[in-house]
Amino acid sequence: MQTTIQTIAFIGGGNIAHNLIKGLIKSGYDRKKIIVSDADQAKLKALKKHFKITLAKDNHEAISKAHLVFLAVKPQILPEVCAQIAATVQKHKPIIISLAAGIRLNDLQNWLGSKTKIVRAMPNLAAAVGKSMTGLFAKKISIADKKLVARVLNLVGVILWLEKEDLLDVITCVCGSGPGIIYLFIECLQKAAIKLGVPVKAVDNLILQTVLGATILALNSEHDVKTLREQVTSPQGVTATAIKVLEQNNIEQLFKEALCAAHVRCKEIARK
Ligand SMILES: NC(=O)c1ccc[n+]([C@@H]2O[C@H](COP(=O)([O-])OP(=O)(O)OC[C@H]3O[C@@H](n4cnc5c(N)ncnc54)[C@H](OP(=O)(O)O)[C@@H]3O)[C@@H](O)[C@H]2O)c1
Structure with a gap:
């Protein structure tokens, strides 16, 4: 080759x-x-x-x-x-x-x-x-x-x-910075799990395997991520309770603001 x-x-x-x-x-x-x-x-x-x-x-x-x-x-x-x-x-x-x-x-x-x-x-x-x-x-x-x-x-x-160069700045924020953002998300899950009693030694594998499993499942699914989330979220169930708290604290808006700030920074670097 x-x-x-x-x-x-x-x-x-x-x-x-x-x-x-x-x-x-x-x-x-x-x-x-x-x-x-x-x-x-x-x-x-x-x-x-x-x-x-x-x-x-x-x-x-x-x-x-x-x-x-x-x-x-x-x-x-x-x-x-x-x-x-x-x-x-x-x-x-x-x-x-x-x-x-x-x-x-x-x-x-x-x-x-x-x-x-x-x-x-x-x-x-x-x-x-x-x-x-x-x-x-x-x-x-x-x-x-x-x-x-x-x-x-x-x-x-x-x-x-x-097709458009501008999209590369967006990819920089979403995919280039993505691992860092996702690691922060994993750290938050780890700290919360430890607070609930998960042993520090076990917490890495526990959360990483969960993230890996969810990702591979989504990559191999005929459904989009939103549908998969809805499928595991039974009304008034455990997942629904966790998601409600995240939504009440406007998690979606937080991610939008974070990526917008990263996007602005990316354009600043280009101007320097
Ligand atoms: N890290 C990421 O996840 C990532 C992802 C996608 C794209 N990028 C891009 O990749 C580029 C590098 O990022 P990085 O994180 O790998 O940076 P980095 O770790 O700082 O690596 C850059 C290397 O270049 C060396 N260098 C400085 N001047 C040089 C010269 N004149 N000739 C040859 N080498 C020289 C630096 O040496 P000194 O340390 O001695 O200055 C350093 O070892 C950036 O433009 C970044 O936007 C990074």
């Missing part, structure tokens, strides 16, 4: 790069075809020790050897990094996959060259276990290049090509 022979470079070897590399290797991707460059030598050494991947001496070397280049640095420093690598990108013409939250395709195109093949991708940390939900957006790249990017990112989860 074509994906097994493409060399992938990561510019930045932090959190998301770590999780993508872990997921790619877990899926059987040839670790010798993964090359990483990072400003932090200690981080690079740790990645090498952990994954036995190839290290580049700098960003230029990584890009010159790769077919696909993930830009995995913080959005705030991306303009500077792009200015530094633009000539190398234009010379070697890899497909660039920007993971940066909020940074627009037009800006990337201005920084890296108008002919550079660029895809914006928003994966999440579950890439490490092959379960990312990744939003993708591109304008000017060929179908063959789109298929290649899709094949690689499908190795670490499910992908969705978006």
